Amino acid sequence: MLEQLAKAIKLGLLVHAYLLIGDKSKMLEEALETAMAVNCLFPVGGYACGECLACRKIRYGNHPDVVIVEPRGASLKIDQIREVQRAISFKHFEGRYKIVILLDANKMTLEAANSLLKVLEEPPSGTLFILIAENGDNILPTVLSRCQAVKAGRKDTNMCGDMGNDNRWHEQMRGLIEQLPSIDLHQLLKISDSWNKNRDNVRSILEYLLVWLRDIAVAKISRNDSLLFNPSVFETVVNSDIKAETAVRAALEVQNCQRQIEQNANAKLVLDVLLMKLQRLIRLEERYGESRRCEV
Numbered sequence: 001m002l003e004q005l006a007k008a009i010k011l012g013l014l015v016h017a018y019l020l021i022g023d024k025s026k027m028l029e030e031a032l033e034t035a036m037a038v039n040c041l042f043p044v045g046g047y048a049c050g051e052c053l054a055c056r057k058i059r060y061g062n063h064p065d066v067v068i069v070e071p072r073g074a075s076l077k078i079d080q081i082r083e084v085q086r087a088i089s090f091k092h093f094e095g096r097y098k099i100v101i102l103l104d105a106n107k108m109t110l111e112a113a114n115s116l117l118k119v120l121e122e123p124p125s126g127t128l129f130i131l132i133a134e135n136g137d138n139i140l141p142t143v144l145s146r147c148q149a150v151k152a153g154r155k156d157t158n159m160c161g162d163m164g165n166d167n168r169w170h171e172q173m174r175g176l177i178e179q180l181p182s183i184d185l186h187q188l189l190k191i192s193d194s195w196n197k198n199r200d201n202v203r204s205i206l207e208y209l210l211v212w213l214r215d216i217a218v219a220k221i222s223r224n225d226s227l228l229f230n231p232s233v234f235e236t237v238v239n240s241d242i243k244a245e246t247a248v249r250a251a252l253e254v255q256n257c258q259r260q261i262e263q264n265a266n267a268k269l270v271l272d273v274l275l276m277k278l279q280r281l282i283r284l285e286e287r288y289g290e291s292r293r294c295e296v
């Protein structure tokens with residue numbers, strides 16, 4: 001079983017959604033072992049016993065609290081996500097957790113992904129989602145940002161590293177936070193120009209920025225990489241120049257900006273203002289240092 005998941009179960013730090021990246025049948029096995037570990041009647045150190053009734057039912061595919069969904073035809077469709085929603089709205093039958101395993105999660109239609117996103121935003125308690133995909137391409141960043149990604153065969157796990165060009169995002173976010181306090185208005189407006197290519201791009205960037213700021217705050221407060229959306233960047237975010245408090249304030253500004261974009265505000269204007277606010281927050285922090293009087 002994947003070490004990161006066993007560790008999370010043992011420490012009681014399981015998040016409600018994981019994305020397992022790798023070979024489909026191997027990852028399904030991992031997902032089932034995870035389902036066993038959380039519902040096992042006699043678990044040991046985060047691992048399932050493999051022998052009890054719950055473990056055996058899960059292994060033979062007849063545990064009522066484990067739902068496996070795979071594409072009907074070429075894609076995972078919204079109807080299937082609705083069926084999942086119905087299934088998890090019922091009380092648990094036997095297990096402590098309801099487990100929803102989504103195979104080929106990268107084959108979700110846009111409607112299905114948006115519908116899943118709503119569930120992931122307000123997950124019913126005691127429900128564990130395990131998405132499985134051969135790679136993270138074609139999964140909406142908004143969905144990605146709500147899952148903790150685990151890659152097979154590596155201790156080093158992350159949300160978007162090694163997925164297409166997404167390492168680029170880490171660099172971009174790290175660079176932005178580092179440079180923001182020292183750039184002038186002209187450079188700042190050029191950044192918002194480059195972000196404002198289209199609405200999807202704006203959405204993705206804001207989502208990544210939010211995740212990045214959240215990880216800075218969580219890393220600095222908890223010093224625990226397993227709590228990050230993106231554990232592989234732990235060293236970078238924990239050593240970031242900005243304080244947890246500033247990261248939280250900045251994240252709230254990003255969320256505010258996301259709301260405005262969803263309400264069809266002028267994206268360029270909203271981004272300009274956001275960058276100016278973030279710049280001010282970081283500059284104020286630098287100026288006041290430890291006194292923490294960084295009013296906006």
Ligand SMILES: [Zn+2]
Binds near residue numbers: 039051056
């Ligand atoms: Zn067991």
